[in-house]
Amino acid sequence: MIVECRNIFKNYSTGKLDVPVLKDVNFSMEEGEYVAIMGPSGSGKSTLMNIIGCLDTPTSGQLLIDGQDVSKYTSNELADVRLYKLGFVFQTFQLLAGQTALQNVELPLTYAHVPRAKRRELAEEALTRVGLADRMNFMPNQLSGGQKQRVAIARAIVNHPKILLADEPTGALDSASGRQVMELFEKLNSEGVSVLMITHDRGIADHAQRMVEIRDGVLTQGDKEAMNE
Ligand code: ADP
Ligand code: MG
Secondary structure, eight states, X not given: OOXXXXXXXXXXXXXXXXXXXXXXXXXXXXXXXXXXXXXXXXXXXXXXXXXXXXSSOOSEEEEEETTEEOTTOOHHHHHHHHHHHEEEEOTTOOOOTTSOHHHHHHXXXXXTTOOHHHXXXXXXXXXXXXXXXXXXXXXXXXXXXXXXXXXXXXXXXXXXXXXXXXXXXXXXXXXXXHHHHHHHHHHHHHXXXXXXXXXXOHHHHTTSSEEEEEEXXXXXXXXXXXXXX
């Protein structure tokens, strides 16, 4: 398994109240799979994605990434998992406004201490893979929403991660740009990258091979038919 969640609970404390957000989530994904997580707003999708993405930790339960139990990892160790195994794409792109597309894509390589010339070469390669060879030196505000998201995808794949995680990646895009992003995910998946994507859009979820549903913090592994009610 590339991802395995075992009995994951997440509570948020707000003042005196302990609010349960994830309730005994069990989920696994095989290497090479393309899975969509669907659920209404507030159901815990981003909370779960942030835990799988090693950006947040569960209150209890176990998380295995690529067979490694990362549940007890320190924040530095989690940062390494993020850097070498995971790529993360957000709804609102999260690009650095003062940096070119190329510089944005080079950023993870800087953290990984890749030498400058190699960084450049890998970032150019990633931007070419997402169809932006002619936009490398553009600033984010000179790019369309769809192009920004493709820069963010290039940044997510520049380190050749095992898993691409995407939280509502088309949520801020028009339908044509959204379609391009979906085609890109399918291409990356066909090249061997495991993809886990959150969406609340059925048409977007249909691009995945498998769908799971989360409602009020409870995850059910469902197929597409079972979700049509
Ligand atoms: P989704 O992505 O499905 O819309 P989230 O995972 O963002 O849902 O949120 C699930 C629930 O957890 C919501 O009720 C939200 O208010 C709560 N929540 C999320 N993050 C925090 C936080 N940092 N502190 C307190 N409550 C939070
Ligand atoms: Mg969310």
